[in-house]
Amino acid sequence: METKSKKLQAKDLINVGIFTAIYFVIFFAGMMLGYIPIFIPLLGLVCPILCGIPFMLYLTKVKKFGMVSLTGIILGLLNLIMGSGILVLVAGIIFGIASDLILRAGKYQSWKCTFLANGVFSLWIMGYVSRMFLTRTEFFASLVSSYGQEYVDTLMSYTPNWMFPVLFVVTFIGGILGALLGKAVLKKHFEKAGIA
């Protein structure tokens, strides 16, 4: 069944759709934690860990360039529809392509590159957070009227400016941890069942 062609076939595109759907669902479940303001900095850690499981299974199906980039683009589009702004789409495209390049460097075989790719791919979540830092004053000003001053103050005190690079690192670590978890689950369950 395995086609040798470099171009993406319909089957590949359907695979992209399936795993993007499940990634998005699990990611959204993780996002629910973020509505408690204290957890927002932790979001970058929690979501990639949860999403590591579907993503590692996905990567076992990825053998061609472009699939992970497409996942990034579609996740960005879905979030755009759900109203998270254009920055998420930009982040999705950038980090999707970056992680695709890393995977290609490892010829879609090496575990090291896979871990790294999951870490880099997880950084698209920063698209959410960057609005908080790049347009800081407007963002918090718009929150005051709808969420109340106390919420904003709490959020502000948890996210000083130096948190921005720290969050990148935290998310990256979360991605690596997620990949490790994903690999463990892969080994324990999916390989036995013959899916991976």
Next chain:
Amino acid sequence: MDAAVTTLKFESKAVIPTDPRTKLFLTVTVSTIMITGGTGGFMNFVRPCLMACPIIFLLLSRKWVAAARFAVTYAILFALELTVLPLLTGTWNFILGAAVGIYTHMLPGFIMGYYLVSTTTVSEFVAAMERMHVPEKIVIPVSVVFRFFPTVKEEYAAIRDAMKMRGITTLRSPMKMLEYRVVPLMMSIAKIGEELSAAALTRGLGAPQKRTNICKIGFGPLDVFFFLLAIPCWVGFFIC
């Protein structure tokens, strides 16, 4: 012949069918403005309109139960905001205020998303995307994603029931619950996905020829009306 065509399932759902592109555009409008838009001034007028918008659409599509459910949710949220919130102080005010604020912001976009997914068939969606000249490499995965949300929900409900019977619940064993729910879910999704791609390939997806589509889509007067309605909302969004 004409009579047979007009009674096809995907054409008789809405009282006044709206184009998938309009739905998509309105979903983006509602969710973006509700979540990231400012408040005050002109927006005080726009916001309630946008909140009512999804409910009206659900009614237009004869989704009575869903419309009623979301309307009740709105009512509860407002009642909480008006009655309970002023009575509370300190931490409780903070928690409830944030929760109510988040729900009133997220819910309209969420309902629009629900409306979009539940009233648009995959073929309609593909037809609309092709009209917009979106490349096939984006259209196929996105339509699969849309097709899969209900499936994921169904499968998840079944797995949750099964795990409940075995006594694996969130509170008793959170780590187990992650493993015992996510893993079976992904197993079944991967299997369904394989079947889906076999079915889609049989129907000629990925064939080199251009595919034809039975769905009639196009902009009607109602679509134009909603587009015009959305323009002042966006103007307000960029000014405020």
